[in-house]
Amino acid sequence: xxxxxxxxxxxxxxxxxxxxxxxxxxxxxxxxxxxxxxxxxxxxxxxxxxxxxxxxxxxxxxxxxxxxxxxxxxxxxxxxxxxxxxxxxxxxxxxxxxxxxxxxxxxxxxxxxxxxxxxxxxxxxxxxxxxxxxxxxxxxxxxxxxxxxxxxxxxxxxxxxxxxxxxxxxxxxxxxxxxxxxxxxxxxxxxxxxxxxxxxxxxxxxxxxxxxxxxxxxxxxxxxxxxxxxxxxxxxxxxxxxxxxxxxxxxxxxxxxxxxxxxxxxxxxxxxxxxxxxxxxxxxxxxxxxxxxxxxxxxxxxxxxxxxxxxxxxxxxxxxxxxxxxxxxxxxxxxxxxxxxxxxxxxxxxxxxxxxxxxxxxxxxxxxxxxxxxxxxxxxxxxxxxxxxxxxxxxxxxxxxxxxxxxxxxxxxxxxxxxxxxxxxxxxx
Amino acid sequence: xxxxxxxxxxxxxxxxxxxxxxxxxxxxxxxxxxxxxxxxxxxxxxxxxxxxxxxxxxxxxxxxxxxxxxxxxxxxxxxxxxxxxxxxxxxxxxxxxxxxxxxxxxxxxxxxxxxxxxxxxxxxxxxxxxxxxxxxxxxxxxxxxxxxxxxxxxxxxxxxxxxxxxxxxxxxxxxxxxxxxxxxxxxxxxxxxxxxxxxxxxxxxxxxxxxxxxxxxxxxxxxxxxxxxxxxxxxxxxxxxxxxxxxxxxxxxxxxxxxxxxxxxxxxxxxxxxxxxxxxxxxxxxxxxxxxxxxxxxxxxxxxxxxxxxxxxxxxxxxxxxxxxxxxxxxxxxxxxxxxxxxxxxxxxxxxxxxxxxxxxxxxxxxxxxxxxxxxxxxxxxxxxxxxxxxxxxxxxxxxxxxxxxxxxxxxxxxxxxxxxxxxxxxxx
Numbered sequence: 001x002x003x004x005x006x007x008x009x010x011x012x013x014x015x016x017x018x019x020x021x022x023x024x025x026x027x028x029x030x031x032x033x034x035x036x037x038x039x040x041x042x043x044x045x046x047x048x049x050x051x052x053x054x055x056x057x058x059x060x061x062x063x064x065x066x067x068x069x070x071x072x073x074x075x076x077x078x079x080x081x082x083x084x085x086x087x088x089x090x091x092x093x094x095x096x097x098x099x100x101x102x103x104x105x106x107x108x109x110x111x112x113x114x115x116x117x118x119x120x121x122x123x124x125x126x127x128x129x130x131x132x133x134x135x136x137x138x139x140x141x142x143x144x145x146x147x148x149x150x151x152x153x154x155x156x157x158x159x160x161x162x163x164x165x166x167x168x169x170x171x172x173x174x175x176x177x178x179x180x181x182x183x184x185x186x187x188x189x190x191x192x193x194x195x196x197x198x199x200x201x202x203x204x205x206x207x208x209x210x211x212x213x214x215x216x217x218x219x220x221x222x223x224x225x226x227x228x229x230x231x232x233x234x235x236x237x238x239x240x241x242x243x244x245x246x247x248x249x250x251x252x253x254x255x256x257x258x259x260x261x262x263x264x265x266x267x268x269x270x271x272x273x274x275x276x277x278x279x280x281x282x283x284x285x286x287x288x289x290x291x292x293x294x295x296x297x298x299x300x301x302x303x304x305x306x307x308x309x310x311x312x313x314x315x316x317x318x319x320x321x322x323x324x325x326x327x328x329x330x331x332x333x334x335x336x337x338x339x340x341x342x343x344x345x346x347x348x349x350x351x352x353x354x355x356x357x358x359x360x361x362x363x364x365x366x367x368x369x370x371x372x373x374x375x376x377x378x379x380x381x382x383x384x385x386x387x388x389x390x391x392x393x394x395x396x397x398x399x400x401x402x403x404x405x406x407x408x409x410x411x412x413x414x415x416x417x418x419x420x421x422x423x424x425x426x427x428x429x
Numbered sequence: 430x431x432x433x434x435x436x437x438x439x440x441x442x443x444x445x446x447x448x449x450x451x452x453x454x455x456x457x458x459x460x461x462x463x464x465x466x467x468x469x470x471x472x473x474x475x476x477x478x479x480x481x482x483x484x485x486x487x488x489x490x491x492x493x494x495x496x497x498x499x500x501x502x503x504x505x506x507x508x509x510x511x512x513x514x515x516x517x518x519x520x521x522x523x524x525x526x527x528x529x530x531x532x533x534x535x536x537x538x539x540x541x542x543x544x545x546x547x548x549x550x551x552x553x554x555x556x557x558x559x560x561x562x563x564x565x566x567x568x569x570x571x572x573x574x575x576x577x578x579x580x581x582x583x584x585x586x587x588x589x590x591x592x593x594x595x596x597x598x599x600x601x602x603x604x605x606x607x608x609x610x611x612x613x614x615x616x617x618x619x620x621x622x623x624x625x626x627x628x629x630x631x632x633x634x635x636x637x638x639x640x641x642x643x644x645x646x647x648x649x650x651x652x653x654x655x656x657x658x659x660x661x662x663x664x665x666x667x668x669x670x671x672x673x674x675x676x677x678x679x680x681x682x683x684x685x686x687x688x689x690x691x692x693x694x695x696x697x698x699x700x701x702x703x704x705x706x707x708x709x710x711x712x713x714x715x716x717x718x719x720x721x722x723x724x725x726x727x728x729x730x731x732x733x734x735x736x737x738x739x740x741x742x743x744x745x746x747x748x749x750x751x752x753x754x755x756x757x758x759x760x761x762x763x764x765x766x767x768x769x770x771x772x773x774x775x776x777x778x779x780x781x782x783x784x785x786x787x788x789x790x791x792x793x794x795x796x797x798x799x800x801x802x803x804x805x806x807x808x809x810x811x812x813x814x815x816x817x818x819x820x821x822x823x824x825x826x827x828x829x830x831x832x833x834x835x836x837x838x839x840x841x842x843x844x845x846x847x848x849x850x851x852x853x854x855x856x857x858x
Contacts, residue, residue: 024578024720034645034758035577130575136721138567138575146559146567148464149453149741216463274727277706284725291453291738292565295728296713298703299721309721312578322751329463 006041007319010071012064013079014047020304021311036319044071068093075100083107095119102314104131110205113219117326127326128314133206134283136306137299143213144328150289152214156252157285158278159206161301162190162197163249168279176234199228200264207251211262215255216329223339225263231422232266239393246276259338266424268350273429343402348426351394354418361416368410372403435470436748439500441493442508443476449733450740465748473500497522504529512536524548531743533560539634542648546755556755557743562635563712565735566728572642573757579718581643585681586714587707588635590730591619591626592678597708605663628657629693636680640691644684645758652768654692660851661695668822675705688767695853697779702858772831777855780823783847790845797839801832
């Protein structure tokens with residue numbers, strides 16, 4: 001039974017997430033009606049291939065652009081993905097028609113968030129994107145509403161389930177990166193082309209969205225530093241264990257007196273931090289703010305059902321009449337901050353070197369560090385086997401990135417040091 | 430500058446939390462205006478004693494009832510506390526006048542939530558209570574909005590910072606309950622009369638609110654089983670460590686095919702659960718639902734600033750025009766469920782016995798358990814010191830409470846067993 005008071009929903013994209021949304025709308029129709037105060041009704045959907053069975057009452061469009069342009073809906077749910085192309089086209093069409101949008105598309109928000117926020121504001125409609133970051137975890141709502149009385153100083157998290165699964169499995173099995181990646185691909189936990197996940201790009205997209213919300217600033221993917229997990233070895237994970245850390249791929253965005261910085265990199269997380277215990281495909285986000293203090297939100301970051309839960313929470317908000325600026329404040333009130341130059345950024349770090357086991361090696365390394373005024377907190381040497389190479393691990397006190405890079409240059413140039421090391425940052429928590 | 434579009438706020442109670450709210454409204458006035466889209470303006474406050482300094486523009490009422498009745502406000506913020514008395518009077522007055530209410534008062538919501546929800550609905554105003562459970566953690570918003578597309582099957586959490594501080598300190602120091610409680614009282618972390626906290630009553634209030642929201646049912650404090658932490662000993666905590674658990678005071682509410690059950694009791698939490706790592710005064714809440722899966726939210730559960738953060742998030746929601754039924758659905762759509770009789774409730778558990786170290790003791794205990802068809806997963810005996818008493822620890826597989834109680838009767842009646850033991854439940858996680 002259709003009713004003029006229904007919230008009419010058109011879904012573009014019937015893949016994993018789209019299928020989850022259709023399942024949810026069907027399975028929870030009664031409870032959604034109670035909570036939304038009106039019926040959330042699927043009126044149209046589009047996909048390259050029909051789903052079996054197709055929902056009876058919804059019109060099917062093989063062409064998403066045609067649906068966005070022609071169908072009679074209140075909300076377009078965009079689940080096609082990709083930063084540009086069809087996804088951006090249909091979202092723009094819907095907003096221009098004065099219809100609201102709900103999307104799970106982090107790449108699109110990361111690249112076009114400001115433009116879309118402007119358009120939504122101009123047309124006085126809503127653009128919900130809870131599903132774009134951390135799946136079922138209500139982190140968008142928490143930053144925009146739950147922490148509305150706070151200045152957020154830092155937001156950081158484990159935002160990519162594929163990387164967290166790989167790092168967790170490497171630790172549990174002692175196996176190396178390439179091996180575990182291949183297994184994850186075979187199991188469907190990693191894509192055939194895993195670049196997007198393991199090089200940190202997906203995490204960077206999500207971090208740029210969180211930073212925009214947390215600091216009420218325009219989303220700026222270009223300013224996010226991005227390093228993935230390819231260089232993390234089984235040996236690093238073993239040393240981390242011994243030193244009381246877990247290695248996690250974190251996105252970290254911070255606002256301080258010098259401006260804002262946002263970085264994605266593998267991080268040594270101390271065991272005392274709740275992030276250290278977030279394993280497998282789980283996601284978690286920590287926020288630090290002036291009144292609320294530190295909060296952590298954890299849960300399933302991907303998958304059909306958790307993502308559908310987030311999409312539908314946006315739909316219920318819309319049905320209930322919620323209408324907020326996309327980033328919590330009107331677009332003209334978003335603030336831009338200076339970007340802290342990466343050379344000035346300060347962190348502690350872990351460095352694993354491969355050295356020839358000769359007298360004087362440690363003295364050379366120590367003097368390279370002293371020349372850059374970097375002090376060592378700890379040195380670990382695994383075994384002694386004269387004239388063979390052995391691993392040496394350094395934990396360095398906080399220093400700026402420029403000095404660190406110069407020290408690594410000096411150390412790498414030593415004849416006794418085999419390869420250029422990849423430092424792993426240690427975040428203060 | 431006052432403006433007819435301002436959200437006019439009257440605050441009743443200027444103690445710790447009231448002071449925090451006034452500080453926040455003052456410190457964040459600009460950002461609140463941006464996010465709320467209008468000025469959140471303090472127009473009146475009441476307390477037994479004036480605060481120094483008093484906010485300049487607000488009228489002061491020594492009598493909260495007079496303020497609730499006479500002042501010109503859009504929303505009354507109730508921070509006096511107590512389940513009945515002045516708090517209930519002024520909230521009722523405000524609602525009857527057609528004004529919205531924001532409160533941090535868990536006892537009042539636990540005891541009168543349904544009545545207040547009815548009144549708010551009748552007058553078409555809002556009653557916000559984010560601050561009543563788990564301080565800065567946005568768990569009310571998450572259950573009512575973030576998980577709106579889900580059926581929640583279980584909600585459980587560490588909801589009382591005093592108990593968690595005591596249990597954490599007992600573990601860290603190896604000291605016993607009474608000793609750590611006395612210290613917590615000296616430090617101001619526990620009240621002079623600690624009953625409310627340590628006997629689980631505060632946790633039960635909060636759990637009844639969470640269960641009401643999670644299961645869309647009328648809040649029912651009378652149905653919450655309640656057991657505190659007085660009987661947890663240093664020895665129990667030490668055994669928990671050895672067995673791979675932490676002891677936490679949990680509130681657990683569950684909805685299954687037989688109905689709903691809600692209980693507060695000390696619980697053995699496996700180290701693999703994120704709740705095991707929530708230490709000190711921190712709070713955390715786990716939800717389990719059909720689409721979102723398991724989520725965890727953690728943060729500061731009490732204190733002036735975290736509680737003020739929650740109060741103000743409700744104020745910003747109101748200023749932004751949010752207007753939701755108190756428990757997420759209209760009162761007449763709340764569902765009542767049968768209460769699972771405690772005798773039928775099933776859990777695994779830990780039991781520590783004090784026994785005379787004689788041959789045959791374990792055989793007697795084992796046959797008492799066998800007679801009740803309870804199987805043992807593990808037995809630990811600390812040391813052997815003939816003819817003295819020694820601790821024996823049993824880990825029992827899941828059984829119903831009635832059989833467990835009978836088995837404990839039988840075991841306590843054995844001449845070799847010194848005291849009646851207190852079982853500690855092991856929740857499946």
